[in-house]
Amino acid sequence: DAGVTQSPTHLIKTRGQQVTLRCSPKSGHDTVSWYQQALGQGPQFIFQYYEEEERQRGNFPDRFSGHQFPNYSSELNVNALLLGDSALYLCASEGAELEAFFGQGTRLTVV
Amino acid sequence: GIQVEQSPPDLILQEGANSTLRCNFSDSVNNLQWFHQNPWGQLINLFYIPSGTKQNGRLSATTVATERYSLLYISSSQTTDSGVYFCAVDFPDSNYQLIWGAGTKLIIKP
Numbered sequence: 001d002a003g004v005t006q007s008p009t010h011l012i013k014t015r016g017q018q019v020t021l022r023c024s025p026k027s028g029h030d031t032v033s034w035y036q037q038a039l040g041q042g043p044q045f046i047f048q049y050y051e052e053e054e055r056q057r058g059n060f061p062d063r064f065s066g067h068q069f070p071n072y073s074s075e076l077n078v079n080a081l082l083l084g085d086s087a088l089y090l091c092a093s094e095g096a097e098l099e100a101f102f103g104q105g106t107r108l109t110v111v
Numbered sequence: 112g113i114q115v116e117q118s119p120p121d122l123i124l125q126e127g128a129n130s131t132l133r134c135n136f137s138d139s140v141n142n143l144q145w146f147h148q149n150p151w152g153q154l155i156n157l158f159y160i161p162s163g164t165k166q167n168g169r170l171s172a173t174t175v176a177t178e179r180y181s182l183l184y185i186s187s188s189q190t191t192d193s194g195v196y197f198c199a200v201d202f203p204d205s206n207y208q209l210i211w212g213a214g215t216k217l218i219i220k221p
Contacts, residue, residue: 033209037152042197042211056207088152092209098142098201100209102154 002027004093006103013081013110021076021106025093031055032074033100034066035090043090049074078108086110113137113202117212124188125220132183132215134198141201143174144209145183148195157183157196188219 005024013019025032031050035043045058049068068074072093078085086109092100114137124130136143145157158165158172160181165172169189174181185192195216199209 031207033207042214043154043199043209045208048207050207058208090152090154092154097159099156099159100144100199101156102146105152105154107152 004029004091004101004103006089006091006106008106009104010107011109013108015081015083015110017081018077018079019081019108021078021089021091021108023074023076023091023093023103025072025074025091026095026101029093029095029101030072031094032068032072033092033094034074034076035092036060036085037088037090037105039087046076081110083110113200113205113210115198115200115210115212117196117198117215119215120213121216121218123218123220126188126190128188128219130185130188130217132185132196132198132217134181134183134200134212136179136181136198136200136202136210138179138202138204140176141203143181143201144199145172145181146197146199147192148197148214150194154197185217188217190219190221193217193219 033048034046037043047057052068063079088105091103116135142161146154162176195214198212
């Protein structure tokens with residue numbers, strides 16, 4: 001049983017560019033959440049997708065958007081990248097039991 | 112507002128020592144999870160424990176929901192236990208968000 005998988009694992013982008021990160025949830029899970037984790041900090045909630053809709057959103061600007069596909073996989077898009085967007089981006093999936101499982105993360109560096 | 116506080120913020124121990132990490136939370140919970148974040152950033156599930164006691168090898172956890180705290184016990188520490196331990200809580204009013212503590216950074220010295 002594959003766990004939560006994220007791609008790519010590492011990414012370097014230039015200020016102003018756009019980036020798309022991808023997440024495949026654990027088998028049987030239908031809910032995907034995205035988190036941003038800056039160095040030395042705890043994860044910060046970006047948003048959660050359920051039934052292909054954004055169900056809840058944290059305190060992030062509209063430059064951060066997402067999508068969930070019918071197979072429950074998800075994408076996180078960030079437009080107009082800023083240096084401060086450099087972070088580890090984590091995806092978590094949940095099923096009916098509400099226990100969250102995390103992928104290995106995508107480390108984004110904006111230069 | 113709803114809060115999750117972890118203590119201590121940092122802990123340095125010799126290999127073989129035991130440790131107790133604490134998580135205090137401000138309200139009743141839907142669920143509570145303990146995670147270990149390894150040096151590569153991977154968040155590893157340790158326990159899903161909204162109440163009661165669970166054990167998994169050298170690790171165990173207890174949540175006393177009525178008193179608003181959870182404890183994570185690590186016995187006979189190994190260097191591979193090093194990393195940051197997070198407590199994350201789903202409150203009834205948090206609208207599906209996990210609310211995270213600031214973490215406890217644990218260093219196990221050989």
